[in-house]
Amino acid sequence: MKVFADTNFLVGAFATRGLSADVFQLILAEHQLMTGDFVLNELALVLKEKLNVPEHIVRDVEDLLRRHHVEPLPAQPSEIQLKDEDDRWVLESALRAKADVLITGDRDLLDISKQVPKLKIVSPREFWELVQK
Secondary structure, eight states: EEEEEEEHHHHHHSSSSSSHHHEEEEEEOOOOEEEEEEHHHHHHIIIIIIIOOOOHHHHHHHHHTTEEEEOOOOSOOOSSSSSSHHHHHHHHHHHHHSSSEOOOOHHHHHHHHHOOOTEEEHHHHHHHHHOOO
16 A cells, blocks of 8 residues: 655654554555655654754654655645645645555544545554554
8 A cells, every 4th residue: 555644643653652653664564655755844844843853863764764755846735725734735745646545643634535535544543443454
């Protein structure tokens, strides 16, 4: 399965121990990890400025993610209106990457999942339950 990782999911996967870290390991082992340039830029900003992660670790995280599919920045954001403009860029990146699943903890993206029939939008917990079936 082609799985597009959103910023907040990746922050949880790298900055905490728990479900997001476990789901990330599962994706690496059994699925195709995807993300986007937009997400990588957001991730670096959050890790450095909000969580005070050292620069060399942020570079290591980006290097790891770049070993997988990284969708270039789209020419424009998704046409679907969301409260946070950044979410429109993430959504468009996942669609252009032709991902099967977008993993996010972002409530706004989860709430519009029915408006995007080409993409399954799930939380880390929902993804875990989906693959356990």
